[in-house]
Amino acid sequence: MITRILTLLTCFFLLLPVQAQLVLDEYTSDIFLTDKNSFFGIHTGDTAYYWIETNIQKNTSSDFLIECLAPQLKEVKCYVLNQGKDTIRSFITGAAYPFSQRYLQHKNFIFPLNMEPGVYTICIGVRDIQPDELYFKIRSDHFFTEYAISEYFFLGCYYGVLLIVLLYNLFLYMKGAMRVHILYVFYIIGCIALSVREDGIAYQYVLSYFPSLNFIFNLYLAKPIFLSTFIVYSVSFLEIKRYAAGIKKLLLFLLGIYVCMLLLSIAIPALMLLSEYVFFSVFIIVYITSLFIAKKGNHFAYYFFAGFSMVMLSVLINLLRSFNILPSTIFTVYSFNYGIILEVIIFSVALADKIRIIQQEKEQSKEALIVQLSENDGLQQRLIVELEEKKTLQEKVNRELETKVRERTAELQSANEKLEAFAKETDRLNSELDRFNYALQKEIKEEKISRIYNQDVSYEEFLNTYPDDDTCLKVIQQLKWPDGFVCKKCGNTKASNAGVWYRKKCSKCGTIESITANTLFHHLKFPLNKAFYLTYVEFSNMKQTDEALSELIDLRKPTIWAYRKKVEERMADKNYKKATNWKDIVLDLL
Ligand SMILES: [Zn+2]
Structure with a gap:
């Protein structure tokens, strides 16, 4: 294709003169209008067109036609001039014209050469030329009919295969396969878009009523769709991001550049040619990258490389055909389509292989999962048993x-x-005790009163209470030292007995003190219990005579009198005024 561009440009700039003649006779079936004998020239008056001018010598009455093999051309004019330079036939058509206005309802532009035998000049003008699209052939009607039938049959097969692969992958994707499937579906759509642009099928069957849309599709949509779907699919399939992240960025950058160039070419037509280089560079880069990635260990990349090689081979065949090294047959003309079909088949095999391996991995991981699950199950069972044991234990506790x-x-x-x-018992006892206490107090009161007034207590009773001196001495000790011994002299509280228990010797100063010292009974010359009784009698104010007492307690009258006097004196002392009991007057007041 590039060679064709170069040839074209060379011819255009050199403006070689028109010469020679194409001879059409009985044996002519299929020749290039622009082949060897035909050259460019500028047709007078219409500089917006690129012109091809050629002379033909028609030696037979059979009908011929001119077929333009570039259905993308926006506008094509064809003039047939006789030797007198009079226009005997004129046609105008193109991708921007309604399909229904064509001379023949064919995907390519057809101009009939149904003139009488003779010499003619053919002028073909092309506007908005695409560099790889100047492809004109003169064919006999007979050849064209046969060829066109095979061509349509071939194209039917071609699109049929693509559609089957597309639907198959779409089905796989919808059944939950990988993302790469839907990208592959897009890529096939991209291939179809490019193919229908190249062969003109799109206009004949899809866009027939929208000439302007057809023109836009040819120029600005088909190739970018193909390029972008190709990049996205390649990046995904080859895992370019993983193996060569920089390449992915480069590809996206080139895609951006390409689209920008296409858009800018509306204003600057020269960019259209330049954009072709960008377009092809993407494929070269991906081709080399696929080999690089395959070498790096992704063996699926070999499939890609192999598939892509088919397309590369088809490009090579096209090149050889354009150099006339290979003949132009339906096989060489459509070598690109074969390349695409082979590529699609190889890619499908690659995808199937990839899926098989992924499914194998899935199976393996599933098996591992099952093992893991059964292990988990065992663990769970153990845990349940332990929990039950714990529960039982807890219930027991x-x-x-x-x-x-x-x-x-x-x-x-x-x-x-x-x-x-x-x-209750305590309450009962308490209440009983209360009653008892009450009774007791009442009794005591009564008794006290009786004792005071009725002189109830007899001498015998007294003797029962205080039978001997020791008892009496203990009573005195209790009265004198209620909290224990206290030395009169030094205040010491420790003492030992001095001979008898009722004589105490201070452990500190050594002072000896009798218990009766400093009491009513000091130096008493008769038994203490008798003195007690006499004190009681005197204190209680019993009207007893000394004589009666002398007889009762067996003590001499003068002794009784003397002691009674002593008690009487003490009772008269105002210091003992508060005394209520005979014991209150026992101790000397100091
Ligand atoms: Zn002392």
């Missing part, structure tokens, strides 16, 4: 605790009952 609590509660209850009973 709970039962024991409950039993203990019940026992404790019962004990506590019985203790409470006992306590309650005890409290």
Whole structure:
């Protein structure tokens, strides 16, 4: 294709003169209008067109036609001039013209050469030329009919295969296969877009009523669709991001550049040619990258490389055909389509292989998962058993605790009952005690009164209470030292007995003190219990004579009188005024 561009440009700039003649005779079936004998020239008056001018010598009455093999051309004019330079036939058509206005309803532009034998000049003008699209052939009607039938049959097969692969992958994708499937579907759509642009099928069957849309599709849509779907699919299939992240960025950058150039070419037509280089560079880069990635260990990249090689081969065949090294047959003309079909088949095999391996991996991981799950199951079972054991243990502990609590509660209850009973008993006893106390106090009061007024206490009773001196001495000791011994001299509280128990010797200063010292009974010359009784009698103010007392306690009258006097004196002392009991006057007041 590039060679064709170069040839074209060279011819255009050199503006070689028109010469020679194409001879059409009985044996002519299929020749290039622009082949060897035809050259460019500028047709007078219409500089917006690129012109091809050629002379033909028609030696037969059979009909011929001119077929333009570039259905993308926006506008094509064809003039047939006789030797007198009179226009005998004129046609105008193109991708921007309604399909229905064509001379023949064929995907390519057809101009009939149904003139009488003779010499003619053919002028073909092309506007908005695409560099790889100047492809004109003169064919006999007979050849064209046969060729066109095969061509349409071939194209039917071609699109049929593409559609099958597309639907198959779409089906796989919808059944939940990988993302790469839907990208492959897009790529096939891209291939179809490019193919229908190249062969003109799109206009004949899809866009027939929209000439302007057809023109836009040819120029600005088909190739970018193909390029972008190709990049996206390649990046995904080859895992370019993983193996060569920089390449991915480069490809996207080139895609951006390409689209920009296409858009700018509306204003600057020269960019259209330049954009072709960008377009092809993407494929070269991906081709080399696929080999690089395959070498790096992604063996699926070999499939890609192999598939892509088919397309590269088809490009090579096209090149050889354009150099006339290979003949132009339906096989060489459509070598690109074969390349695409082979590529698509190889890619499909690659995808199937990839899916097979992925499914194998899935199976393996599924098996691993099953093993893991059964292990988990075992663990879970063990855990359940342990939990049940724990539960049983806990229930046992709970039962024991409950039993203990019940026992404790019962004990506590019985203790409470006992306590309650005890409290009741205490209450009863207390109330009894209260009653008793009350009675006792009443009794004591009565007794006291009786003792005071009725002189109830007899001498015999007294002797029962205070039978001997020791008893009396203890009573005195209790009165004198209620908190224990206290030395009169030094205040010491420790003492030892001095000979007898009722004589105490201070452990500090050594002072000896009798218990009766400093009491009413000091130097008493008769038994203490008798003195006690006499004190009681005197204190109680019993009207007893000395004589009666002398007889009662067996003591001499003068002794009784003397002692009674002593008690009487003490009772008269105002210091003993508060005394209520005979014992209150026992101690000397110091
Ligand atoms: Zn002392």
